[in-house]
Amino acid sequence: MRLVFAGSPSAAVPSLRLLRRSQHEVVSVITRADSPQGRRGVLTATPVAAEATNAGIPVIKANRLAGEATELVQGLDADLGVIVAYGALVRQPLLSAPRLGWINLHFSLLPRWRGAAPVQRAIMAGDDVTGATVFQLVPELDAGDIYGRMTETIGAHQTTGHLLNSLAGSGAELLLRVVDALADGSARAEPQVGEMTLAPKLTIADGDIDWREPATAVHAMIRGVTPEPGAFTSIDGARLKILETAVARDRAQLQPGEVQFVDREVLIGTSTEPLSVITVHPAGRKAMDAASWWRGRPGADLTTLATMTPERTK
Template identity: 70%
Template sequence: MTSLRLVFAGSPAAAVPSLTALAASRHDVAAVVTREDSPQGRRGTLTPTPVATIADELGVPTIKANRLAGDATESITALGADLGVIVAYGGLVREPLLSAPRLGWINLHFSLLPRWRGAAPVQRSIIAGDELTGATVFRLVPELDAGDVFGQLTQSIGGHETAGHLLDSLALSGAELLVRVVDAIADGDAVAEPQRGDVTLAPKLTLDDGRVDFTRPAHDVVNLIRGVTPEPGAFTTLDGARLKILDAVIARDAPRLAPGHLERQGKLILVGTASDPVQLITVHPAGRKAMDAGDWWRGRAADAAAVAE
């Protein structure tokens, strides 16, 4: 069996299973490319990426760069890698680096390409109400997420699954797919086919994308909350303060409420939408810890109806 010399580029936790799987394979991970240490937490402590931490544990050299240009390109090219592998690195690979590895680069992307090309495929698929998603390993080309496909897997999206949970699951199954593709490339058995289907885009989410619009139907509201959890997070404004919504479900048997109208009905904390009310399960008030929605409601200054904006 042929062994390939790899350079791996990745940064967040979702890329860790791929790195560990490749490190345990028959192939040689010559170096890891990841983003530079960044301030984390209230104290702004400089913290390495999850991929950098695992690379250190594995004893794999790291190249830290926020852009794959200049010195980073020279360092990666000098590795003499057979194949570049990228999983959620957080930056673009352009020429001349794109052609530096003998066999080019492949990318593990967490969607059924060409659906959801871009930085936030898992989040966008949940927000859109997709019932099916997956992971794709494709050849990296200059155009965004447009290269020929080496392999793909499909996975159902659970009705209560958040983007965080779904990404964790796809990171594991995608890592297995990635190793199979690298093995096939090494053995000369890999076949890449053009992407087929309608192209949709998945741009990076902003903080404001997490604002809940209660004038939408209940299923759209809940899908948004699931899709932006844990990042960037769902929120509304109540009494002039931001209220994060961590978990919510459709209350199908509850009486209708005006959109944004929030009140307690028995043990349920409900907020109106354009259709069924939504039951708040877990919330995170400003300046406090996350808590059960009922406990939060009882702690308010007045146990009365309110309007979320």
């Protein structure tokens, strides 16, 4: 079949790579426009744009699938549109432009976690299992009938970055199986069944740690916002990013936000067990192990208090 592929981040690259190496033809790629990256704000193409350019596939750069982008797709005589984490909604008339419409690879077990941040929300909610779903795109958000799905266990220490990387690979294989089935006429779609939950896009505020929550909830929240937007707290009047933690079940309970350095281990209290802080990223410095950061603080006491930003205090 002639395919149009829409996607932007690195999580969409395995799907594009697998499709362009298949029996099908990716006739064009749609991705978001170049955006400023890094401290210098250098305009940089999306990972999908870079992959498509290297493969010699024509690229349409658009932050909204309307106007000129729609007209370009309508002129491609495509059999199927495939979307993986593009970053915007597909609406009519583009929705019906390909002969078979559009299918979407979504990184959750729909109808659980419809929306922009399904992997992040699954981890933050403490889910044990997630997966990927390929469904028919419809005007309603992530509500179309399902062609296929796969499941994956969420590891106790997996971050969003780790889990999304894994799902991107296994999800790409699922996607190709569905595309093949649509091509030979064997694909069958079934309505979504189960409780619907929403996964709105994360903001910086979602990374502000509330140490008054239980240890397991704080640990899950930190994993869910890593690497973006990142978990942080305020200590010694400065912001500190927390990159990696573990629940310290064998340690005595501390007051929420209380910090102790015990046996070369940085512990921060929650409403239950303390968290062992493994890796941090101090402002203006590189990421480092928490013990080295603590020992390097000038005039540091053995115990201090990790304060919370005003907007998160109760």
